[in-house]
Amino acid sequence: MIPQAVIFDLDGTLIDSAPSLHRAAAETMKTLGHRPPSRAEVESFVGDGVGMLVARCLAAAGAPADAEDAVRVFRQIYDADPLTGVFVMDGAREILAALTARGIRLGLCTNKPLAPTRTILTGLALGPFDAVVAGDSLPQRKPDPAPLRHAVALLGVAPAQAAYVGDSHVDAETAVAAEMRYLHVEGGYLSKPLPPGTTRCRSLSGALAELFDD
Structure with missing residues (x-):
């Protein structure tokens, strides 16, 4: 779906x-x-x-x-200076543009504090996002499911109608706790094993194909 x-x-x-x-x-x-x-x-x-x-x-x-x-x-x-040396991942702009073109709402859920998050999004012209939940937006941070659930609520959809795309065991654990579909993109900051049954994508373009595979 x-x-x-x-x-x-x-x-x-x-x-x-x-x-x-x-x-x-x-x-x-x-x-x-x-x-x-x-x-x-x-x-x-x-x-x-x-x-x-x-x-x-x-x-x-x-x-x-x-x-x-x-x-x-x-x-x-x-x-x-949170921007020096930072670059956009291959396929990031393309997946955001493709989802926007399909009328799919976009959210961001990160453990990075809001101030540098905003600086990076603006500096890299990444987005726009319909909802941004940062590491200091709530008392809880990932892998607690509260930030992801808050992002879903801001987007006005149910968890079952949303998907979370991440790169780490923290992201995977957060999605599982929030009872949300999760797509894991290889090449990020994975330092622990993923939960069994995690959907793995070799790239963001692979994640896009997986999202549209209905």
Whole structure:
């Protein structure tokens, strides 16, 4: 069944933000006097929000777990320039345009805070989206299903009429908890096994074909 709304994750799904996240994480750790993480480490830490990203960087450096101060430093560095090095994933503009042309409503559900999310969407001219739910839009963050359910409500459809497109185990777990169809796009920030039966797509163009395969 072709959905009435499609909601996307951002990092690793529509954009590759690893360069900017790695730069901010490395500068944060250097500022605090700790070992900066490698890009591969940062990519494996992405998906659970800024707090967990920073906490994992501290743990990897063997540093005291003073995440509150480290998060403040990270946000100052990252929010000042979340765009450098970021690029749109292959097929992202095409899938958004194709869905819009079919009259399908578009949503975004990310654990990234709203301010840098807006900066990135504007800077890359990505969208427009009918609903945007960010990591600080609600008290809960993915994999809690509340943000995804909130996005569906903003789009005015039932969960059974929507699909979620993501790239990580966090996205998959969120969709399962929200009882929503999930399409997993390879090539993002997958660091843990996916739930059994997950629909895998090799690319965003593959996800588009899967969505229209009724």
